[in-house]
Amino acid sequence: MAVKTPTEREVVVKEMSWDPITRIVGSLGIHAEIDFTNQQVLNTYSTSMIFRGFDIFMKGIDPRDAHFITSRICGICGDNHCTCSCLNQNMAYSVKPPPLGDYAFNLAESADFMFDHAIFNDCMANVDFCEQMVKETNPEVLAKAEQTSAEHSSIHGYRTIADIMRALNPFTGDFYLETLEVARYTREMYCLFGGRHTHPSTIMPGGCSADITQQTLTEYYIRLMRYFEYCKRTIPMHDDLYDFFYEALPGYERVGFRETNLVNWGCFDDPDYVDYSYANMTEWGRQRFVTPGVVLNGELVSTDLVEINLMIRILLGSSYFEGWENEETFVTHDPLGNPVSKDHPWNKTTIPKPQKRDFLDKYSWVVSPRIFDERTGKHVACDTGGGPFARQWVTAKAGLVDLGFLKATGESIKMALPRTASMPEMEFEWKIPKWSNAIERDRARTYHQAYSALVALHCVQRAMGEVKAGRTKSWNDFKVPDEAVSVGFHEAARGVLSHHMVIRDGKIANYQPYPPTPWNASSRDVHGTPGPYEDACQNTPIFEKNGPDNFKGIDLMRAVRSFDPCLPCGVHMYTGNGRVKKVVHTPTGLC
């Protein structure tokens, strides 16, 4: 037994693993050291344990196959990959689709966001806030929820906060079950333009090959209006639930907290401006219905996609790959003459090196993408805020988007939702929050459902105009050049997505897709900087009432799920009830 001096106390630290983290797509393992004495999370390691090698087996293929192949990277963002690859190919082939083709892309992708944010928020992430979970982790919070009236009950119909929690119970809660249905008709909306979800059949370089008629648009529009009605109940319900957590558990803003370092590549091109060229990417990027941007320490440092492209670096450190210092440099300068780093995706060569896992050395198949900050010379681990948080943060701050019913003000985003079958017109405003934390990432997602629906409303009305005017063409022909250097910038539901391509002799010489997960789930890089999941978990305080023996790690789960993890990559598993790693005596001046 340890002898305690008056200035020392015993600190119990346990090494715990959650593996797999369920209710996400793909599998993720989180290994953490928990200090149960001070109720704090210490070191955290995020691991991914599956490798396929897309960037290896795509070398040498016809570039026109790229969207079909890369779609298969992910089973929930597959359509985002396909779209991103087509944007990338449009740049390489210098082809601009007809306006109806561009609108079709936007209609498909906005439907995907409507689906994805709905199912992820209320059938996956918010199960962490459901009655059953709260009862098992914080019974005192559930008791309080029973006594707390929901402010917006007249809109969403749930009298107390506990009623909202019950509605989220898996497979029994009525809101959970309704959301499963919503996640189906929104995918029907996707399929009207994309053919299939998640690996589309009609999204092509040059445009959309779906047969788009008045019927297609009617079927989309009717479902969209049903979705608006769902949003009108969803936003106030989530606001009530999340605000309650801040109130019931003071300090909850520290769960999943990290510095506001965000990336977002923007999405939904405006056919009136986009020409897909690299030379004009700065201008058409800023005309996107979601504004691209990089945020460092709470400051929006750029909305220029060319500048942003040159800031991207891929680092190794803790992943099972060999460096490419001695491999070929594909692109020394971008098409505008700017120098390109050896660590840029255009120049990366992927050389896998499977090996034993060692948390002090290599422990994951996920590399470490970083933003290079020229001002400080530092490589910053930025996150996507799970997608909506970064998209809305940048868009609100930049103040460029104005669709009438959707307007960025510089500090907020104002949204007006049209009258629907049983509800009047309603207005919502999402304000840039004080923190980048778990609750605000989740809250941004629910607002982004309405945001995506409003983009869809704009585009479906424009698309109807095109069809009525007889402009029914949605695809333009192109030729594959012998040589090209190109990039596609897009957003997957859960954040940034880029595809960098080099074509030589009409074939793919290098193809580097970077989805949101490498940004968020990245391992410690060569400079020792942890990835965002690791960073957000470390120093997360523990509010859970269960002790070390039946610890569920709910606060950590909420922190990780707020990023909307999507890892069709790694899985691994828990080893028991938590092995006591060390019992250390730390001097403390307080007790």
Next chain:
Amino acid sequence: MALTDIEFAPNQKETEAVTAHVIWMTSGQGCDGDSVAMTSATNPSLEDIIHGIIPGMPRVVIHTPVLAYENGAEFFQAWYDAEEGKLDPFVLIVEGSIPNEKLSGEGHWAAIGQDPVSGQPITTNEWVDRLAPKAAAVVAAGTCATYGGIPAMKNNPTGAMGLPDYLGWDFKSAAGLPIVCVPGCPTQPDNLTETLLYLVLQLGGMTAPIELDDALRPKWLFERSVHEGCNRAAYYEHGDFAKVYGDDHRCLVKLGCEGPVVKCNVPYRGWVNGIGGCPNVGGICIGCTMPGFPDKYMPFMDAAAKSLFSAYPAQFTYGPIYKKLRNWEIKRNGDKEPAWRHRKNKLTTGYQPRHYAK
């Protein structure tokens, strides 16, 4: 007999007392697209299966990481229980390709969990070895798991393959069933849930054993080609082919559609709740359900010589004649109403109250 004692299925009480577990393993080299597809299925939906929609069907408990309430150890307990024979019967669903771990040295290409002694990850292959022989039925979901698919394409570094390549094409489950392959990249959602429902009914003794073809696919789902179920096939018969993608709704064979030589029911089942699909809505078929996918169909956007072989005769001989005759027939006959529909004073329908008209 009181009406409440009526059984809606033979031995309903006994079959409903059976609990069938489903262990859904997504740790192959895949994308979870088949799990995501499962959440969009409508006939049956996931809830339909869990809530036991058909009288007499065994109770179903699905252990899927995509929607599980539990995390980590609590979630994984079912895998250990299945291995120890505590979950009987269980269906093992495998998603993703199986890599060749003989090529990964001391590391791994795909793993899940860690060995309690060494602390090293347990490969997906080892899990398959541990669970497949205990399973009442083994399902390979999606083209990666069935035949290798995209991770197994030419030049891949991991030696990926399908589950039958790994376990053997003559593998038999604990209940004596071959591996059931539901290909598709991803699987058409209802194809997967319907196959699962069928297997559950079979485990409850409610139906005949599932019939599979030579590639281990459920026969009723994959007996027709895409072309045989396609709403654009008549254009092929007319030799009338689309020249551009998009608003040209004719047959897509000359734009790269592989439909005539691919087995799949998507054109008549649609994608989600009947909406969407491939050539039926304008997308070329790239053969994603096939053992030869993707290499044998690339480059996807070029027309396949074998399809053109039959397209040209149609285009240059009978096709245009059929089309002309049919259009003429529509215009001359079908589009015209019979002459007796008018508002004149006299009835000319041929009506005779006492005997048949002559």
